[in-house]
């Protein structure tokens with residue numbers, strides 16, 4: 663019996679990205695398969711957000727090819743492709759006092775605010791309610807954006823990203839500003855999502871190894887727009903690769919699927 667390979671969710675082939683004179687990504691190739699959960703790590707300015715905008719069908723590469731789901735950027739209508747991608751941006755530019763429910767529903771209209779005459783139908787309302795419950799916001803559906811905590815906002819934004827049943831979920835620093843309890847709740851929810859939606863592929867940008875869900879399957883380490891390591895998390899997230907990525911001696915520790923970083927004291931001792 664022949665085994666078919668898991669379909670590809672993202673394929674970047676020799677991708678470059680330039681802004682004016684600056685080359686932000688000098689040539690990057692990586693393949694992500696459906697159902698994989700990738701962590702994307704790298705120092706400030708490494709190009710993580712740039713990479714997220716390329717795989718989120720927001721930016722075009724300067725050269726090379728970007729395939730997202732079954733479409734190649736440059737050959738498809740980006741708007742249609744974006745509807746299949748859930749993008750969680752911690753700097754969501756909402757100014758109006760929308761309720762949790764409306765924030766989640768705004769994922770259906772793809773807008774920050776709800777269009778004035780738009781109304782959700784019964785199925786859409788039901789879906790929003792289920793997501794609000796899943797993310798522990800049941801009982802808070804009427805709470806409004808300005809009075810929501812950072813943790814509540816983060817969870818509402820993930821529910822918003824999921825309401826279109828995306829095939830790809832992009833999480834840009836989803837734990838930013840969360841206290842330990844809220845962070846743990848978020849990580850548990852992502853782990854639960856991995857069970858309830860095994861086909862969903864995600865890419866999660868973080869600055870902290872402690873913020874990786876236990877269901878992280880792969881990791882990509884980026885510095886100056888180039889990959890230092892990319893592959894199964896156990897192979898890519900090594901002390902050596904993290905040290906090279908951040909240009910500082912770091913020891914990576916793993917236990918029960920959770921990750922942590924601490925200063926590589928042995929390496930430092932060897933320097934003095």
Ligand SMILES: Nc1ncnc2c1ncn2[C@@H]1O[C@H](COP(=O)(O)OP(=O)(O)OP(=O)(O)O)[C@@H](O)[C@H]1O
Nearest residue numbers: 681684686704705706707708709710711712713869
């Ligand atoms: N709008 C912009 N105009 C000019 N340069 C930009 C712009 N956005 C990003 N850059 C530059 O592109 C490079 C990569 O930035 P990017 O935001 O992708 O990095 P990052 O890894 O996400 O950083 P951080 O961890 O600080 O969020 C940086 O050198 C940055 O200064």
